[in-house]
Amino acid sequence: MADTSDFRNGLIIKFKNDLYSITEFQHVKPGKGGAFVRTMLKNLRTGKVLDNTFRAGESVEIVRVERRKYQYLYKESGGFVLMDYDTYEQMTVPEETFDEGRVFLKEGLDVELLLDDQDKIVTAELPIFVELEVTETEPGFKGDTATNVMKPATVETGASVQVPLFINIGDMLRIDTRTGTYVERVKK
Secondary structure, three states, X not given: OEEHHHOOOOOEEEEOOEEEEEEEEEEEOOOOOOOEEEEEEEEOOOOOEEEEEEEOOOEEXXXXXXXXXXXXEEEEOOEEEEEEOOOOOEEEEOHHHOOHHHHHOOOOOEEEEEEOOXXXXXXXXXXXXXXXXXXXXXXXXXXXXXXXXXXXXXXXXXXXXXXXXXXXXXXXXXXXXXXXXXXXXXXX
16 A cells, blocks of 8 residues: 555556546645645546545555557447557457547557556557648638638548638648647648
8 A cells, every 4th residue: 555645647546446547736734734635636437537635644555557559450340449569469449448539549540558457458548649631621711820710620530620721631730639629730
């Protein structure tokens, strides 16, 4: 068993019979009363974030996880087919394992799976940024860069993204998979 002095960002703990990742923590020592640790915890199964306060020195159960890199091959009815880089073994992972960013999964993309000590999948993580080609959007006009007006565009995975007016069909975009937002246009 560990305690709150072992907290760090990214640490995975068992809390309320579920697995949570610590996204933020702050040790607080008020002038009066005992010290405590304020945390932001992200549920690995549902993705919900909750605020929780632990007493300083309180025991917590740390869960050991292993990160393994896989390559996304294709989608089938049962989920997403991934290939292990080490063994070249293929496995099907249910869609629910991925967060909302799964709409940006492109064939050949690297994905990280978090596995517990029994080799059971805890969660899947996409890269923070992906580069996708625009397949459908209204045409842009020269000089449409002065305002922050956005228009919808469909990228090669079928996902819809709000982009600036100067983006055209065939442009490559960098997209943030956490928020689903346009970051920048990239050269091919």
